[in-house]
Amino acid sequence: MRVLLLTTEYPTPDRPGAAAFLVRHVEALSKARVEIDVIHFVSRASPMNHFRAWKHMRAQLRSKTYDIVHAHFGHASMIARLQRLVPVVVTYHGSDVMGIVGSNGQYSLKGRFVSFISRLMSLLVDEVIVVSPHLGQRLPRKRYHVIPLGVDLDRFAVTPREQARDQLGWPQDSFVVLFAALDLANPVKRFSLAQEAVRQLEDTIPVSLKTASGLKPEDIPLYMCAADVLLLTSIHEGSPTVVKEALACNLPIVCTDVGDVRDQLNGVVPGAICSSDPAALAEGLRQVFQSGCRSNGRGKVASLAEPLVAARVIEVYWGMLKQRIRRNAVS
Template sequence: MKVLMLVGGLENDGKENYTQPFVDRQIEAIKHAGIKVITYNFKGWQKSYNYFLKLPDVRRLIINQKIDVVHAHYSYCAFIAMLKVPVPIVVSLMGSDLLGTFTPGGKVSFRGRFDRWITQKIVRFADWIIVKSQRMANALPLGVPYTIIPNGVNTEVFHPGDKRQARKRLGLNANTRYILFAANPNNPNKNFMLAQKSIEFMNRINLPWKVELLVLYGKPHWEVAEYMRAADVLLMTSYSEGSPNVVKEALCCNLPVISTDVGDVAEQIQGAIPSTIVPFEPKIIAGKIKEVLFYNKTVDFKDHRKRLDQKNTVKQIIDIYQNLINNNRSVV
């Protein structure tokens, strides 16, 4: 089996604030599973029209390399589906392409509305769609074939560990309670202001220790995992998400999650007590953080680790490839 991966960018492109390292990791995991992979990078982050200009190159690559299946990561990488190509096309939607991006006021931006419109058109031409949550599946046009597969987690990197030792390695205070905000604070969709206001409320409460908001962004994934082992709570205040990897990675590190009701977070944290969903209210969020900080039972989200292991999600993706290839050959 030979798979052509179509991506808008890669981690080694040199782009500042690269936001989709999970795509790189998924591709590497599929290679590790024994699939022959060719990756074509549109570098759409440099010029948006690359997604159109480079389509002839992609078409030639499909023919010349005798590709069995194309897997486009992000809707704009899947314009090839609108052309007549002799192989099945799988499209993994990221979340923002299908659901839109949001303004600081929590409304869908103009670009977000455009992305949603384009994505609704593109998915009708693909052979199979992979979405990351039920909320995304509900946004697809009727009749479009899909499978819900959240991004898997490399559990060899994201795993539990000794909190005191992690803090020592990172130079963090042993007695402070750290609330981890693992997102770009300058991205309006991440709603960093709500996180700040929530911690301000926390500091008005009489607590036996200092509470600090720890902002983490643009770090390698091994370092993110170390911070997750060192923190006390992961706080997510986004207006919208697809299937945020940071939540799944936190669960694999036994880090409780407090999040607004976005994407598939409610599904992912089910059973991961004391994790919880909160409204966009800083006072309520502060109260929930307090509850988690005073939770005195040992947490072990081992069932979540097993379910989210990247090896399992990759197997599901390869099964989709194989089924589509078999169906394509039977038609031919």
């Protein structure tokens, strides 16, 4: 099976950690004997990028025979559907459905319009995958597949906290809150909210806030094993990969109620799902500090191992091909 993958997020020399989850997913599909070519374009930079992506896709489709065009992020589906020869599946991840947040912390008018068009595209493609149920509920299309992106359980393994801190040079006696984001200035992530929540603990707990930003993807597991808790303060998410990675490392999580975190954290202790109030988040962090232990999260993500998630996506691919064969037989 040969797949052409279009995406608006992928690593670049200046953003090597971008969409690391998608890179791992492509690797898992390749190991499952799916031949994949990737076209990456930056949708927000310039309208000309869409034109170049369309030309690139057209040239690629002429050079090889593809079975599936898979668009990751709704913006990429707009390009993918400009051709009618190859079936199209789109995976929605979050902001492509929820909208784009501006620097003022509010959803922008342009972002709302783009997400509206992105959602409409679900009616024009052959199949739809969403990474969490709440994204599917926002689409005009009623039939879709819920497949969260997976986690590399070999890479995100449990390392003793003391050993991880020695490697990073962190003090052993500090309660370390980890904030992980590719870009700390991204208004969706609300780093300032995390800072305020931690600030409220400084008089009563020996706390420190560490950031995992701009790191190489292979360095993230060590940070998670060295920290005491992951703090996620996003205004919205799809199915946050960082939460699944923290679970795999048995790192407790305190977060806002976004995406599918309630499902992911069901039965996981210690940890807390809080409102966007700094005091509530600070209290969640205090509870983790008082517990003094790691979480039981790793067992929760066993079903999200990369090979298992890849197999579910391949099932969608085969279903699309079978539908195409039936349609051709009828015509």
